[in-house]
Amino acid sequence: MLEGVKPSHITFATVFSACGTLLDVNCGRRNHGFVVKVGLESNIYVVNALLCMYSKCGLNVDALRVFRDIPEPNEVTFTTMIGGLAQTDKVNEALELFRLMLRKGVPLDSVSLSSILGVSAKGERDIGLYHGLSSNAQGKQIHTLSIKLGFERDLHLCNSLLDMYAKIGDMDSAETVFVNLNQHSNVSWNIMIAGYGNRCNSEKAAEYLQRMQCDGYKPDDVTYINMLTACVKSGDLRTGRLIFDCMPCPNLTSWNAILSVYNQNGDHREAIELFRKMQFQCQHPDRTTLALILSSCAELGLLEAGKEVHAASQKFGFYDDVYVASSLINVYSKCGKMELCKHVFSKLPEVDIVCWNSMLAGFSINALEQDAISFFKQMRRLGFFPSEFSFATIVSSCAKLSSLFQGQLFHAQIIKDGFLDDIFVGSSLIEMYCKCGDIHGARCFFDVMPGKNTVTWNEMIHGYAQNGDGHSALCLYNDMISSGEKPDDITFVAVLTACSHSSLVDEGLEIFNAMLQKFGVVPKLDHYTCIIDCLSRAGRFHEVEVFLDTMPCKDDAVVWEVVLSSCRIHANLTLAKRAAEELYRLDPQNSASYVLLANTYSSLGRWDDARVVRDLMSDKKVRKDPGYSRSMCKNDTQIILENEQ
Numbered sequence: 001m002l003e004g005v006k007p008s009h010i011t012f013a014t015v016f017s018a019c020g021t022l023l024d025v026n027c028g029r030r031n032h033g034f035v036v037k038v039g040l041e042s043n044i045y046v047v048n049a050l051l052c053m054y055s056k057c058g059l060n061v062d063a064l065r066v067f068r069d070i071p072e073p074n075e076v077t078f079t080t081m082i083g084g085l086a087q088t089d090k091v092n093e094a095l096e097l098f099r100l101m102l103r104k105g106v107p108l109d110s111v112s113l114s115s116i117l118g119v120s121a122k123g124e125r126d127i128g129l130y131h132g133l134s135s136n137a138q139g140k141q142i143h144t145l146s147i148k149l150g151f152e153r154d155l156h157l158c159n160s161l162l163d164m165y166a167k168i169g170d171m172d173s174a175e176t177v178f179v180n181l182n183q184h185s186n187v188s189w190n191i192m193i194a195g196y197g198n199r200c201n202s203e204k205a206a207e208y209l210q211r212m213q214c215d216g217y218k219p220d221d222v223t224y225i226n227m228l229t230a231c232v233k234s235g236d237l238r239t240g241r242l243i244f245d246c247m248p249c250p251n252l253t254s255w256n257a258i259l260s261v262y263n264q265n266g267d268h269r270e271a272i273e274l275f276r277k278m279q280f281q282c283q284h285p286d287r288t289t290l291a292l293i294l295s296s297c298a299e300l301g302l303l304e305a306g307k308e309v310h311a312a313s314q315k316f317g318f319y320d321d322v323y324v325a326s327s328l329i330n331v332y333s334k335c336g337k338m339e340l341c342k343h344v345f346s347k348l349p350e351v352d353i354v355c356w357n358s359m360l361a362g363f364s365i366n367a368l369e370q371d372a373i374s375f376f377k378q379m380r381r382l383g384f385f386p387s388e389f390s391f392a393t394i395v396s397s398c399a400k401l402s403s404l405f406q407g408q409l410f411h412a413q414i415i416k417d418g419f420l421d422d423i424f425v426g427s428s429l430i431e432m433y434c435k436c437g438d439i440h441g442a443r444c445f446f447d448v449m450p451g452k453n454t455v456t457w458n459e460m461i462h463g464y465a466q467n468g469d470g471h472s473a474l475c476l477y478n479d480m481i482s483s484g485e486k487p488d489d490i491t492f493v494a495v496l497t498a499c500s501h502s503s504l505v506d507e508g509l510e511i512f513n514a515m516l517q518k519f520g521v522v523p524k525l526d527h528y529t530c531i532i533d534c535l536s537r538a539g540r541f542h543e544v545e546v547f548l549d550t551m552p553c554k555d556d557a558v559v560w561e562v563v564l565s566s567c568r569i570h571a572n573l574t575l576a577k578r579a580a581e582e583l584y585r586l587d588p589q590n591s592a593s594y595v596l597l598a599n600t601y602s603s604l605g606r607w608d609d610a611r612v613v614r615d616l617m618s619d620k621k622v623r624k625d626p627g628y629s630r631s632m633c634k635n636d637t638q639i640i641l642e643n644e645q
Contacts, residue, residue, distance in 0.1 A: 009040055013049035020056035028053045041069070048076045055084025060093075075101075079112040086119045094119045095138075110151045114160035117142055120168075139164045140173070152180075159187050166195025184215070190222045197230025202239055205230035209243075221251060228257035237265045255283060259292045268296035272305060284316055287323045294327035298334045306331035310344075320349050326358040333362025338371075353387050360393045369397040373406065388422045395428040404436035427455045434463025454488055462494035470502020477511070489521050496530035500537060508534040525553045532559060536566030541575050557587045564593060568600040576600045580613075591617065 012035055019028035032050060040046045047070055054063035067073065067081050078101040085094035098116045101108075120139045143161055151157045158181055165174035174195055181188065189212040196205040209227055212219065219227075224247050231240030240261040247254055255278050262271035275293045278285070285293075290313050297306040310328055318324045325344055332340040341362050345355060356379045363372035376394045379386065386394075391414050398407035411429055419425045426449050433442035446452075446460045457480045464473035477495045480487060487495075492515050499508030512531045515521045528551045535544045544563060548554065560579045567576035576597055583593030594617040601610035 006038060007034070009043045009046045012040060012046045016046075016049035016053040020053035023057050025054075025057045025059060028057070042071065044070070044072070044074060044077065048074075048080055051077060051080045051084070055080060055087065058087070060084055060090060073104075073106070075106050075109055075112050078106055079109075079115050082112070082119065083115050086115070091119055108145070108149060110146075110154040110157040113142060113146050113149075113151060114157050117157075117160040117164045120164050139168065139170075143173075143177075153182055155181070155183060155185060155188075159185070159191060162188060162191045162195075166191050166198065169195075169199060171195055171199060184217070186212075186217055186220055186223065189217055190220075190226055193223060193230065194226040197226055197233055200230075200233045202227075202230045202234035202236040206239055221254075224250075225253050225257060228254055228261070232257055232260045232264065235261070235264055237261050237267065250283075252283060252286060252289070256286070256288050256292065259289065263292050263296055266299070268299050271296045272300075272302070275309075279312075285312070287318055287321050290316075290318060290324045291327040294324070294331050298327075298331040301335055303331075303335040303337065306335065319347070322348060322350070322352050322355050325351075326354045329355065329358040329362055333358070333365050336366055338362055338366055338368065353384055353390070356384055357387065357389045357393065360390060364393055364397055364400075367400070369401045372397045386417065386419075388419055388425050391417075391419055391422075392424045392428040395425070395432050399428070399432035399435040402436050404433075404438055407432040407436060421450050423449075423451055423453055423456060427459050430456065430459040430463060434459070434466055437467065439463055439467045439469065452483075452485070454485060454491065457485055458488075458490050458494055461491065461498065465494050465498035465501060468501055470498040470504050473498030473502075474504060474507055487519055487521070489524060489527070492521060492523075493526045493530060496527060496534065500530055500534035503538060505534055505538045505540065525556055525559070528553065529556075529559050529562060533562045533566070536563055536570075539566075539570045539572075541567075541570070541572050545575065554582075555586060557583055557590065560586070561592055561596070564596045564600075568596055568603060571600070571604055573600060573604065 012031060015031050016028060019025070019031070028050075035041050035046055035050070047066060050066055051063050054060070054066065063081060063084050067077065070077060073081075078097060082094045082097050082101075085091075085097065094116070098119070101112070117139065120142060139161075142164075146152060146154075146157055146161070158177055161177050162174050165171070165177065174192065178184075178188065178192055189208060192208045193205045193212075196202075196208065205227055209219065209223065212223070224243060227243045228240055231237070231243065240258055244250060244254065244258040250258075255274075259271050259274055262268070262274065272293060275285075275289070278289075290309060293309050294306060296302075297309060306328070309331075313319065313321070313324050313328070325348055328344050329341045332338070332344065341359060345351065345359055348355065356375075359375055360372050360379075363369070363375060372394060376386070376390065379390070391410065395407060395410050395414075398404075398410060407429075414420055414425055414429070426445070430442045430446055433439070433445065442460065442463050446456070449456065457476070461473050461476050461480070464470070464476065473495055477487070477491070480491070492511065495511055496508055499505070499511065508531055512523065512527065515523055515527065528547065532544055532547050535541075535547070548559075548563070551559075553559075560582045564576055564579040564583065567573070567579060580593050580597040583590065587593070594613055598610045598613040598617075601607070601613065
């Protein structure tokens, strides 16, 4: 232009394309002005390029302003505008524009149909071609329209159909489209593998991979990543590792996927070994990689390995990444190193609520409840808005401190901040009231909760058990069954404990027998311990012996301690001797078995036998831990005053 040459519509279209690719909106706006100046603002070729530029830059308002001034928009104009709206998740607006395109009678091509199919796959609850239709229904409408217009053999459009059906989870329709394709491409196979992966069906995804190779198609990076993702979602470790080992040169996404499979399956040692192998292959980790490995270190309690990953994170430039920092805090807190947690936290230039929550969880894990409360107050003073996790953690800290007044203050704050309806926060409040002995307050809150799940019911039943109200626990358990909520193994531990503490023996036996028969819950050690405790307290030792002989987990010291303790109370010497012998075998240095048996003999006046047991204890050099008493150190008021200072 400086040399006096007037640019043509092709010139401007090329410039706008370059601006869109570079996301240089300022240059695009300047050239938009030049277009108006030279009189090409109505040229459809230029306008379409201008629309594309604004859409790529995410400026839908500017794009719509240009669109409204076009006297006769064509299929390219509409397709560009629909694509731009879809890119910024304006699903309803994109569908409305497609309806306008149909009303105006603008010719449809395979590109425009592919574009609207992409929109249909984005929103499952958005309106369809007609109001009230699901995304599946609107997708089928577009599918029908494409057949009517003769595009059923267009590979690009058919791949878009496959993608749409796969993303909304209708794999039966995707199968139908795939089978009827005259030809396939790698894209077709990859979509099917990804679709079954999203449905957590790694077996079907592997079947498509095998068919793909048998048909002469070579898997690419996308194929392998889709297959690994399928294994991650399905928890299929074996297939995932086979796929990974077949990859000639796995990229970072592939490494993260296989690490995620191992992490998800709890094979943390293998995850750490793979991370080391990854470093030997000079593949630099990203924040996801580091978070996965730090999670494995935390689960295994590997402090030194955590420090090594910490050093690696600094080497690769993640020293101020809050995502990695939260994972580091998790490692150090689970290893009992709260000073290191504080160091990591203090070095962050900016922190988010996730980091604060990690610190709160760390204090809670290490029984530093007062520090957790102080830290929570500091977080509020600095203007951070607590999340559901923040409140659930801090209320749990109040429960561990048995600080009812402090818990009530946080309850009021929860109401004020609008988290009262959160089911996890609600469960924590029930736990807090129960542990503080305010069972009435817990029940009042439980009754007004808008939504309840198994955890909520369990907390309330367990609260009654803790507070010795077995009848109320049993009634609530029956209410739970009547409400349609399915009990889990924790429910049965809670209700059986309640039966044991309240001498509801027959009721406990009935519930124990219903576990497997009615609810399909296989009894575990805790359940056997509860029912044996229930029977032992009632002196029904014949039934206790039947359970002891038939239970699958006999080698547990707690069960035999329960039996031995009840034998002392009920003067059952025969079973007491058997229980003591089992305890000698399982835990020979545990003083409880010797003391309980000696006390049993003493209660029956058999002093010589009691002396023999104590001599045996002395010969084996078993030491009894001295008893001690502990008075309450501080009351709630003192604690609050200290925290406010």
